[in-house]
Structure formats: structure tokens, C-alpha cells
Amino acid sequence: MRRYFALLRIFWGNALSTELQYRAAFWANAFLSLFWLAWAALGVRAYFRFAESVRGWTYDELLVVMGLFFAINGLRQAIIQPNLSRMAEYIRLGTLDFLLTKPISSQFMVSFRHVGIYNWLDPILGLGLVVFGLVRRGQPVSVPAILGFVVLGLAGAAVMYALALAVQCLAVWSIGAEGLDDVIQGVVEAARFPVDIYRGIVRAVLTFVIPVALLTTFPADALLGRSSGELIAIAVAVAAALLWITSRLWIWSLRHYAGASA
Amino acid sequence: MARQNGDSAVVVEDLVKHFRVHRREAGVAAGVKSLLRRQYADVRAVDGVSFSIGRGEMVGFLGPNGAGKTTTLKCLSGLLYPTSGRATVMGYTPHERKTDFLRAFTLVMGQRNQLFWDLPAMETFLVNQAIYRIPQSEFGTTLAELVDLLGLGPYLDKPVRNLSLGERMRAELAAALLHRPAILFLDEPTLGLDVTGAAAVRSFLADYNVRTGATVLLTSHYMIDVTALTRRVIVIDQGQIRFDGDLQVLADKTAPHRVIKVTLSSPVDPVGLAEYGEVEATDGFTAVLRVPRSHTKDVAARMLAELPVEDIAIEEPPIEEVIRQVFASE
Amino acid sequence: MTFAYRALLRAHVGMGVAYRARLTVWILSSLFPLMMMAVWLSVVDEVGPTAGWRISDFVSYYAGGAVLFHTTTSFLTWAWDADLRSGDMSFKLLKPIDPFHQYLTQEVGLRVVVLVFLLPTLVVLTLLLPDLTYQLTPIEWFAAITAALTGFFLNVLMAMAFATIGFWTTQAGNLYSLWWGLGAFLSGWIAPLSLLPDVVADVAVVMPFRSSMGFPLEILLGRLTGAEIATGFAVTGIWIGGFALLYRLGWRMGLRRYQAVGG
Numbered sequence: 001m002r003r004y005f006a007l008l009r010i011f012w013g014n015a016l017s018t019e020l021q022y023r024a025a026f027w028a029n030a031f032l033s034l035f036w037l038a039w040a041a042l043g044v045r046a047y048f049r050f051a052e053s054v055r056g057w058t059y060d061e062l063l064v065v066m067g068l069f070f071a072i073n074g075l076r077q078a079i080i081q082p083n084l085s086r087m088a089e090y091i092r093l094g095t096l097d098f099l100l101t102k103p104i105s106s107q108f109m110v111s112f113r114h115v116g117i118y119n120w121l122d123p124i125l126g127l128g129l130v131v132f133g134l135v136r137r138g139q140p141v142s143v144p145a146i147l148g149f150v151v152l153g154l155a156g157a158a159v160m161y162a163l164a165l166a167v168q169c170l171a172v173w174s175i176g177a178e179g180l181d182d183v184i185q186g187v188v189e190a191a192r193f194p195v196d197i198y199r200g201i202v203r204a205v206l207t208f209v210i211p212v213a214l215l216t217t218f219p220a221d222a223l224l225g226r227s228s229g230e231l232i233a234i235a236v237a238v239a240a241a242l243l244w245i246t247s248r249l250w251i252w253s254l255r256h257y258a259g260a261s262a
Numbered sequence: 263m264a265r266q267n268g269d270s271a272v273v274v275e276d277l278v279k280h281f282r283v284h285r286r287e288a289g290v291a292a293g294v295k296s297l298l299r300r301q302y303a304d305v306r307a308v309d310g311v312s313f314s315i316g317r318g319e320m321v322g323f324l325g326p327n328g329a330g331k332t333t334t335l336k337c338l339s340g341l342l343y344p345t346s347g348r349a350t351v352m353g354y355t356p357h358e359r360k361t362d363f364l365r366a367f368t369l370v371m372g373q374r375n376q377l378f379w380d381l382p383a384m385e386t387f388l389v390n391q392a393i394y395r396i397p398q399s400e401f402g403t404t405l406a407e408l409v410d411l412l413g414l415g416p417y418l419d420k421p422v423r424n425l426s427l428g429e430r431m432r433a434e435l436a437a438a439l440l441h442r443p444a445i446l447f448l449d450e451p452t453l454g455l456d457v458t459g460a461a462a463v464r465s466f467l468a469d470y471n472v473r474t475g476a477t478v479l480l481t482s483h484y485m486i487d488v489t490a491l492t493r494r495v496i497v498i499d500q501g502q503i504r505f506d507g508d509l510q511v512l513a514d515k516t517a518p519h520r521v522i523k524v525t526l527s528s529p530v531d532p533v534g535l536a537e538y539g540e541v542e543a544t545d546g547f548t549a550v551l552r553v554p555r556s557h558t559k560d561v562a563a564r565m566l567a568e569l570p571v572e573d574i575a576i577e578e579p580p581i582e583e584v585i586r587q588v589f590a591s592e
Numbered sequence: 593m594t595f596a597y598r599a600l601l602r603a604h605v606g607m608g609v610a611y612r613a614r615l616t617v618w619i620l621s622s623l624f625p626l627m628m629m630a631v632w633l634s635v636v637d638e639v640g641p642t643a644g645w646r647i648s649d650f651v652s653y654y655a656g657g658a659v660l661f662h663t664t665t666s667f668l669t670w671a672w673d674a675d676l677r678s679g680d681m682s683f684k685l686l687k688p689i690d691p692f693h694q695y696l697t698q699e700v701g702l703r704v705v706v707l708v709f710l711l712p713t714l715v716v717l718t719l720l721l722p723d724l725t726y727q728l729t730p731i732e733w734f735a736a737i738t739a740a741l742t743g744f745f746l747n748v749l750m751a752m753a754f755a756t757i758g759f760w761t762t763q764a765g766n767l768y769s770l771w772w773g774l775g776a777f778l779s780g781w782i783a784p785l786s787l788l789p790d791v792v793a794d795v796a797v798v799m800p801f802r803s804s805m806g807f808p809l810e811i812l813l814g815r816l817t818g819a820e821i822a823t824g825f826a827v828t829g830i831w832i833g834g835f836a837l838l839y840r841l842g843w844r845m846g847l848r849r850y851q852a853v854g855g
Contacts, residue, residue, distance in 0.1 A: 025762060025763065025766075028763045028766045029766070032766055032769065032770065035770060035773060036773065039773050039776075039777075042777075043776075043777065043782050043783075046782065046783040046787065046788055047631055047632070047635055047783070049787070049789070050635055050639055050642045050643070050787075051635050051638045051639045053638070054631065054634045054635055054638060055634050055637075055638075186623050189623055189624065189627070190623055190627065192627060193627060193630075193631060197630050197631050197634045198630050199630070199633070199634075202630070281853060281854060282853075333854075336682075336854070339686060340685075340686075340851075341682055341685060341686070341850075341851065341854075342851050342852075342854055343848075343851040343852065357851050359685075361688045364686065364687065364688035365688050368686075369682075369686055371682075374679065374683075376683040376686075378603055381603060385602075385603050386603070388599050388602070388603070389596075389599045389600055389603050391599070392596040392598065392599035392600065393596050393599075393600075393687055393688065393689045394688065395596075
């Protein structure tokens with residue numbers, strides 16, 4: 001475990017130094033993070049010209065979800081996107097074979113080798129927006145709510161990672177490795193709004209089949225005091241199950257891969 | 263020793279090209295510092311170069327990496343304009359990029375190509391035909407000739423990304439020559455090619471120059487490209503010309519020897535090795551010897567017959583040494 | 593010149609076909625219009641028809657918007673930037689034909705492939721979903737299609753004008769993103785312009801963003817008078833002229849800089 005943390009420090013330290021050399025890009029990206037946040041927050045106002053709340057969510061509450069979306073999307077762009085987009089390359093160049101021979105979990109290497117530092121500000125700004133929404137809402141936030149939020153937030157991140165891992169397996173099965181990160185981007189984009197705004201079937205799919213609801217809606221619910229102990233427990237169980245399943249899927253896919261390229 | 267020719271294809275006078283680059287250092291601390299202030303350095307890629315090349319001549323530019331060869335070619339093809347000095351190609355000023363000028367020459371760069379990556383080479387040829395406005399009949403003849411000379415028959419319909427480096431280079435040459443340019447600029451055309459591939463390119467170029475009378479400027483850091491193709495060689499180093507003249511003169515003057523490297527299955531002492539040539543290095547099992555150019559074959563044959571040789575290689579002296587010799591002889 | 597266009601287009605359509613897998617994924621994962629639409633439909637559920645917009649209006653608007661987004665948005669700024677960084681720009685410069693034509697045909701070729709995929713899908717959906725409907729006279733159809741084409745051309749010119757900034761900085765793509773970030777509100781992509789505050793709608797009419805999205809969409813939904821359509825084309829025309837000039841300027845100065853510093 002300590003070894004993995006040390007490796008992470010090296011990977012991310014290198015990424016940071018590289019990033020710092022591109023001066024213009026560094027400042028530009030910081031500015032852009034702020035810009036897109038303001039853009040999203042303002043854009044949503046358009047809907048509230050006509051209604052006080054949409055499917056039980058007021059503007060402030062929607063801001064909380066949006067802030068969480070920014071945070072988790074930032075995480076996606078930092079960790080998932082750089083690695084997932086390289087899967088095609090790994091397969092094509094045979095780098096995957098090379099990684100498999102290292103005495104380190106291949107899942108770890110393929111998932112965390114690269115990191116995109118360029119939008120480092122996103123998670124921070126996202127959480128800032130969450131606080132802003134809560135303050136604007138004006139209601140007190142209890143400690144259990146915050147705890148529930150932290151737990152569900154981590155569960156949400158785990159679910160996103162599990163989804164990415166599942167998609168990663170597709171590459172190994174040669175079901176087209178191009179554009180995988182676009183798929184995950186599309187899925188996470190759906191978490192921009194609470195799943196309640198979708199109707200019927202779509203909402204069901206996004207809660208039970210591809211649990212986008214776990215990414216932002218559930219953690220937001222917890223923070224807003226609308227969650228329950230049971231729900232939190234179920235969500236955590238689901239996240240853990242997904243992680244375990246996709247991890248097994250990865251190992252199984254690798255076995256097929258190793259057999260195929262022998 | 264520059265040749266003066268009334269009918270010059272290329273005339274270069276005191277060409278100078280400088281670049282300002284920013285210096286980047288490693289490490290997080292230096293990175294943070296660079297966020298606020300940049301440091302610059304001046305690179306003198308071409309530092310006062312003059313020569314002229316006649317129509318139909320084939321000239322080799324020889325020099326180590328970073329010598330200024332590519333920069334000179336870029337100035338001649340209009341991709342760069344000079345910091346000072348003049349360059350004229352077929353009477354045109356390259357950096358003005360007149361359409362007639364762009365139609366009159368071609369630039370081929372080693373390991374890089376203009377071919378559409380996902381499509382068969384033929385598609386690029388058709389586009390070039392349209393861009394250069396080559397009439398159908400002329401296009402047909404030229405294409406057939408090039409396909410024949412370059413052996414491209416089996417490769418025309420395969421996507422370029424599926425071709426090997428050697429095949430790609432030959433397709434690239436075809437694409438570059440469809441419009442029958444009067445002057446060819448070739449920047450390291452054999453870079454990255456294996457022995458057969460490089461030889462194929464060289465023999466094609468020699469043939470092409472004879473058939474069409476096109477002027478050819480070729481840069482390389484491999485001596486063999488130049489020895490095989492050109493009589494006249496211009497040696498360039500650190501942005502300046504060190505030698506301009508007959509290749510034979512250069513070879514005799516600076517590199518009258520070649521290098522033989524042997525690996526032996528049982529040790530031979532240095533005294534025994536010295537019989538064959540000047541011993542540069544040996545550890546008993548391997549040896550590097552300098553042998554006069556004219557005797558190389560004989561010496562190698564003798565060594566193979568008389569010594570327990572496991573492996574033998576005959577090499578040109580490295581280009582850097584040739585250039586050092588040019589310095590020394592001035 | 594047309595001779596060259598035919599050959600270039602043929603090649604670029606070929607490349608689009610080769611990329612179709614990537615394109616399909618891109619199209620499918622752009623859920624944005626569906627999300628926007630979902631929110632509006634929820635608003636209508638809460639408060640009934642919103643400022644004269646019914647459910648079928650929103651569905652038709654965003655479906656058309658999705659097609660327009662994928663066929664008129666231009667990513668040339670990034671392609672140009674990639675060519676500059678990789679050195680492939682040199683190859684384009686060595687040809688006796690302005691890179692403008694090479695990039696334009698590149699963009700058109702790609703869009704042709706996208707259209708071939710999207711248009712039948714939209715037609716099938718109109719037959720299946722009663723909410724999805726367009727009722728137009730032939731002249732209005734002609735106006736809508738022309739608006740989309742002119743909007744596309746304007747987007748290409750804008751992308752190229754911004755691309756020339758790449759001769760000086762690596763941030764051309766980000767600047768273009770920023771420009772469109774602001775523009776997304778004014779284009780009718782985020783929300784139909786008539787549902788935004790009047791001030792915003794008024795500014796949007798004279799900006800270039802509406803030309804490829806809100807303008808053709810409003811024609812498609814039959815919400816514009818003849819005079820408004822004429823004004824829309826005039827605005828598009830003026831912006832095309834403006835960005836053509838900006839591109840020319842950026843290109844000339846940019847080329848000089850490229851020749852000075854080696855790209």
C-alpha cells in the first residue's frame with residue numbers, strides 16, 4: 001500500500017512539473033475553470049425565470065448538485081480521462097503487455113499512471129459552489145448531513161471509477177478502444193442535474209442501471225438533509241459491489257487478453 | 263570552392279538565421295519560477311552561409327545534428343525568412359511564396375510525410391494532381407513511371423498507416439514528384455530506413471537526377487548517402503560552411519581510413535592486432551581498428567582468415583570526426 | 593480551383609468514413625440537448641406551457657438543435673493548432689493552394705459523413721414521435737437549410753480566425769472555447785432565445801452565434817416573419833465578411849511570424 005502511494009506521488013509530481021512549464025496554459029486553465037462554473041450557474045437561472053422549483057429542487061439546491069458535478073467532473077478529467085484515453089494506445093503499441101509484466105497491479109498502472117493537472121481548480125471551485133448554494137439557501141446543515149455527504153461523495157467517486165474500469169475492459173476485448181473517455185464523459189455529464197428532472201424510464205435507468213444518481217444526486221440529498229441512514233447504507237453497498245465486480249471483470253478480461261495475444 | 267554557374271538554380275549569399283528560444287528547466291521549483299518570468303537564449307542556426315548550385319546539379323549537405331542543414335532547406339523552401347542575407351531559388355525569393363515558385367520545387371523530409379494517414383497513397387496522389395493542376399495524360403505517365411521506379415505497385419491501395427517506414431518513404435517520394443518539380447530539396451530522406459530501404463531511395467534519386475535533369479539538394483548526417491549520390495558536398499557545422507567542393511577531395515583529405523570492429527571468440531593481444539591496422543581500442547575480445555580506405559577489403563579478408571573472428575563490421579568514421587578533420591586541415 | 597475542391601472533398605469524406613466509429617461515439621455521448629430538453633419539459637410539467645412553448649415545441653427545438661450542433665460546429669481551431677505543434681503545417685504551406693481551402697474541405701468532408709448518419713435518424717424519429725414535428729412551406733424549408741449552410745460557413749471562418757492566434761500562443765483553442773462559452777447563451781443552444789431575458793435576446797440577434805443554431809431553429813419552428821428571416825441573413829452576411837477579414841489579417845501576420853520563428 002505504501003508503495004502505491006509513493007508511486008502516486010512520483011506520477012503526480014512529474015505531471016505537476018510538466019504542467020508548470022506551460023505557463024500560459026496554467027493560468028488560462030485556471031481562468032477557464034472559473035468561467036465555466038459561472039457559466040453553468042448563470043445558465044441554470046434561465047429555467048427559474050418561470051418556476052420557483054423544478055421537480056422539488058429550488059435554484060439553490062440545484063447549485064449544490066451543480067457544484068458536486070463540477071467536483072466530480074474535475075476528478076474525471078484529472079484521473080479518468082487521461083488514463084482511459086490512452087487505453088487504445090496501450091493496446092495498439094503493446095504497452096499493456098509491458099505493464100502486465102511489472103510487479104504492480106495492472107489495474108493500478110492503467111488507471112492512475114497519468115494525471116491531468118490542468119483543471120486542478122475544478123474540484124475546489126465545485127465545492128465552493130456547493131457552499132455558496134447552501135449559504136444562499138439559508139437553512140442549517142447538520143453534522144449527520146455532512147457525514148452522510150462525505151460517505152456518499154466517496155461512494156459516488158468510487159462508482160464513477162468502477163464505470164470507467166468497466167469501459168476500460170471493453171478496450172481489452174477489442175470492442176473499439178477509441179472514444180471510451182467520451183462515453184464516460186457523456187455519462188458523468190448526465191449528473192449535471194438531479195436525476196429527478198428526467199422522466200419515468202430514463203430516471204429509472206439512471207438510478208438503477210447506470211447509477212448516475214449516485215454521482216451527484218444522492219450526495220446532494222444527504223447534504224440537504226433529505227437522505228436516510230438506510231439509503232446511505234444501500235448506496236455504499238452498491239458502490240462497493242460495483243467496484244468488486246468491475247475489478248473482477250478487469251482480471252477476467254486480462255486473462256482473455258493474455259490468452260489471445262500468446 | 264563554390265562553383266560559379268551562369269545558369270544557377272540556387273544562389274545563397276551570407277544567409278543568417280537566428281532563433282530566440284525560451285529555456286526550460288526541470289523540477290517543480292523551476293517550473294513555478296517560470297510561471298512568472300521567462301528566460302531566453304539566442305540560437306544561431308545558420309550563421310553566414312554562401313553557395314550556389316547550378317541547374318541539374320546534385321549536391322549533398324553533410325553535417326551533424328543541429329548543424330543548420332534543415333534550417334537552410336527551410337529558408338530555401340520559403341518556410342522561414344532569413345534574419346539577414348539572401349536566398350534565391352530559380353530566380354524566386356522563397357519566402358514570398360509565389361504560386362509559380364511553390365509549383366517549381368518539392369521538399370521531402372525524412373520520417374515525416376504529407377500522405378493522408380488513413381487512406382491509400384493513391385488518394386494523396388489524386389489530390390496532388392488536382393492541387394498542382396497536372397493534366398490527366400501527363401499525370402498518367404508520370405505516375406506510371408514513379409510507381410515503376412519506386413516499386414509501389416502492391417502498395418497503392420493499402421492505407422498509408424499499414425505501410426512500413428520504407429514503403430511510406432517511397433510513396434512519399436512519388437507524391438512529392440508527381441508535379442515534376444525542377445528542384446528537389448530532401449531533408450534526411452534515409453532517416454530511420456533499414457539498409458535495403460535506404461539503398462532503394464538512393465538508387466532512385468540517382469536515377470531520377472539523370473533522367474529528368476532535376477536539381478537535387480540532399481541533406482544527411484550519414485556519409486554514405488553523400489558518397490553514393492553526389493560528387494559535390496557541402497559540409498556544414500554550427501551554422502557555417504566548413505567545406506564546399508569535390509567529395510573525393512574531402513574523403514581523401516579527411517577520412518582516408520575506415521573503421522573495422524571485430525568480436526573475437528578467443529583473446530588476441532594488441533601486438534597481434536596491430537599487424538592489421540592502427541588499434542584504437544581493445545579489451546582482448548573486441549577490437550576497433552583504423553585501416554586505410556584502399557586496404558579495407560583485404561585487411562578484413564585477412565582477419566577473417568587468420569583470426570578467431572566471431573563478428574566483424576566495417577564502418578565509416580563518424581561524421582563528427584570527418585568534420586574535426588576539416589577543421590584541422592584549415 | 594473547383595478541380596482541386598472535388599479531389600480534396602473526396603479525400604476528406606473518405607477520412608470521415610474512416611473515422612466513423614469515433615464520430616458515432618461522439619454523437620451518442622453528447623447528451624447535452626437531451627438534458628436541456630428534460631429540464632424544460634419538467635418546467636412545463638410544473639407551470640404549464642412556458643411563454644408559448646409547449647412540449648412538442650421543446651422536443652422539436654432540441655432535436656433539430658442536436659442535428660445542427662453536430663453538423664455546424666467547427667473544431668478547426670484545434671486541428672490547426674495540432675498541425676502547428678506537430679509541424680504538419682509546413683506540409684500545408686508547401687502546397688500551391690492556400691491552407692484555408694485545405695481546412696475547409698476537411699471540415700465539409702467530415703460533416704457530410706455526420707449528416708448522412710444523423711439526417712435519416714431524425715427523419716425516422718419524426719415519424720415515430722408525435723411530439724417531434726416540423727410544419728413548413730417549401731420556401732421556409734429552403735430558408736432553414738440555407739441558414740444552416742451559411743451558419744456553418746460562418747462557424748468555419750470564426751474557427752479559422754481564432755486558429756490564426758495559434759501562431760503566437762498555444763491558447764488559441766481555449767480562447768475559442770471561451771468565445772463560444774459566452775456565445776452558447778446567445779446562440780439558442782442553452783435555451784431558446786425567446787425564453788431568455790429580453791436584453792439577452794436582443795443582443796443575440798446581432799451576434800454571430802445565433803446564425804448556426806437559433807436562427808435556423810426558429811425558422812424550422814415557424815416562429816420568424818419574412819422580415820426577421822431577412823435580417824437574420826443580413827447579420828450572418830456581415831459577420832461572414834468581418835471574420836473573413838480577420839482571418840486574412842491573422843493569416844498574413846501569422847505567416848510572417850511562422851516564417852520568423854520556425855513555427
